[in-house]
Amino acid sequence: MAYVVTENCIRCKFMDCVEVCPVDCFYAGENFLVINPDECIDCGVCEPECPAEAIFPDSDGRAEAWIETNARLAGLWPNITRKGEQPADAEEWRDKPDKAGLLSEEPHKD
Numbered sequence: 001m002a003y004v005v006t007e008n009c010i011r012c013k014f015m016d017c018v019e020v021c022p023v024d025c026f027y028a029g030e031n032f033l034v035i036n037p038d039e040c041i042d043c044g045v046c047e048p049e050c051p052a053e054a055i056f057p058d059s060d061g062r063a064e065a066w067i068e069t070n071a072r073l074a075g076l077w078p079n080i081t082r083k084g085e086q087p088a089d090a091e092e093w094r095d096k097p098d099k100a101g102l103l104s105e106e107p108h109k110d
Ligand code: SF4
Pocket: 005, 008, 009, 010, 012, 013, 014, 015, 016, 017, 018, 033, 049, 050, 051, 052, 053, 054, 055
């Protein structure tokens, strides 16, 4: 089992999650984060830390559509362990529905 980052993280990227993960298994794209399912130890610590409530266990139906995306993009994006600068308009995007089409597959750049 693993935890999965889902749609509500898109353009939000508060990154509170990365600071608490004991095994540093978050990977960063331009406007989204994913969890590497092969590294996640299923501790659940990140789930309540996410202000956007975007993290669910893969057994939760809300995670289902995002399981493949997390696994695939974790292999393409750089690892992230420290909270960076969040987008200036993150609050504005926090609870917007239907953000899936806005997901950028570009990796995060410093
Ligand atoms: S805290 Fe939540 S919204 Fe922020 S980057 Fe992590 S998963 Fe995405």
